[in-house]
Amino acid sequence: MTTVRIGTRASALATTQTGHVADALTAAGGAQIETVHVRTDGDRLRGSLTQLGGTGVFVTALRDALLEGRCDVAVHSLKDLPTGAAPGLVTAAVPERVDPRDALCARDDHTLETLPQGSRVGTGSPRRKAQLLAVRPDLDVVDIRGNVGTRLARITADLDAVVLAAAGLARLDMLDAATDLLDPAVMLPAAGQGALAVECRADEQHVIPGLTALDHLPTRVAVAAERALLEHLEAGCAAPVGALGLVDGAVLRLDVVVAALDGSRVLRDHREVALGPDPVAQAVALGRDAAADLLAQGAAALAPVGPAGRE
Numbered sequence: 001m002t003t004v005r006i007g008t009r010a011s012a013l014a015t016t017q018t019g020h021v022a023d024a025l026t027a028a029g030g031a032q033i034e035t036v037h038v039r040t041d042g043d044r045l046r047g048s049l050t051q052l053g054g055t056g057v058f059v060t061a062l063r064d065a066l067l068e069g070r071c072d073v074a075v076h077s078l079k080d081l082p083t084g085a086a087p088g089l090v091t092a093a094v095p096e097r098v099d100p101r102d103a104l105c106a107r108d109d110h111t112l113e114t115l116p117q118g119s120r121v122g123t124g125s126p127r128r129k130a131q132l133l134a135v136r137p138d139l140d141v142v143d144i145r146g147n148v149g150t151r152l153a154r155i156t157a158d159l160d161a162v163v164l165a166a167a168g169l170a171r172l173d174m175l176d177a178a179t180d181l182l183d184p185a186v187m188l189p190a191a192g193q194g195a196l197a198v199e200c201r202a203d204e205q206h207v208i209p210g211l212t213a214l215d216h217l218p219t220r221v222a223v224a225a226e227r228a229l230l231e232h233l234e235a236g237c238a239a240p241v242g243a244l245g246l247v248d249g250a251v252l253r254l255d256v257v258v259a260a261l262d263g264s265r266v267l268r269d270h271r272e273v274a275l276g277p278d279p280v281a282q283a284v285a286l287g288r289d290a291a292a293d294l295l296a297q298g299a300a301a302l303a304p305v306g307p308a309g310r311e
């Protein structure tokens with residue numbers, strides 16, 4: 001039987017999502033899976049995410065492991081994956097996305113609406129901070145990081161609430177901690193949130209049993225639009241960005257927000273396209289067009305968060 005080595009970070013979230021992909025690979029291709037643990041700078045360094053240098057801190061070590069032949073497949077959270085190409089590697093599958101929304105986890109069952117004036121809300125994400133302040137300028141948004149368990153523990157310690165991805169909570173079987181699943185009309189998720197990317201060496205995409213069967217085209221199309229948007233905005237705009245694509249029948253819709261970090265200014269875009277025979281190319285064009293319009297509306301002049309100010 002073929003053995004496929006699957007690389008993963010050691011965190012609970014990473015090992016669970018890798019486990020799901022390993023099970024699906026076994027079911028689809030019958031391969032025997034071996035798990036290889038890979039340590040990344042994102043796990044090693046303890047500073048705030050906004051202070052960690054550059055993008056892709058969780059990704060580089062896994063990619064090195066692939067390129068050096070220490071593993072055959074790597075599973076990434078799509079929202080942690082930098083938008084540029086990775087030479088020698090390919091995203092062989094984008095499995096079906098789970099809930100892309102952000103979740104408020106608050107003490108006393110509070111929702112974003114019922115949180116008392118001046119509540120302390122923890123998040124390390126400029127995107128979440130900006131959108132929280134846009135609807136609740138009274139909140140005291142506190143920069144935090146750490147794994148999901150550490151962040152949740154802050155609710156009973158020194159914070160009134162934290163905001164986390166529903167997908168991460170669900171994968172850890174901790175969705176009970178969510179007291180308000182935030183409507184995308186209020187809080188647009190990060191590009192790719194709730195989706196995974198399964199990467200392998202470019203020449204092995206079609207030889208690893210079951211790999212391409214994991215691909216879910218509607219998810220691939222939606223995240224292609226979100227990531228094209230991000231890529232084109234990044235060229236000229238350092239402000240926080242939220243984006244959500246959704247394939248509904250044969251239509252792709254894309255919602256975008258670009259906000260000043262303090263929530264004082266918010267630019268929005270919504271557009272859709274009827275999908276034809278090359279939906280990924282259409283998605284990329286939709287995202288690029290949205291970015292161009294947002295830049296023309298002044299997205300670049302919104303308060304920047306600096307080059308490292310990423311999710």
Ligand SMILES: NCc1[nH]cc(CCC(=O)O)c1CC(=O)O
Pocket residue numbers: 077078079080163164165166167168192193194195311
């Ligand atoms: N930024 C870290 C990160 N990267 C992926 C997830 C889980 C959600 C997902 O897969 O999109 C999280 C945690 C979070 O944002 O709460």
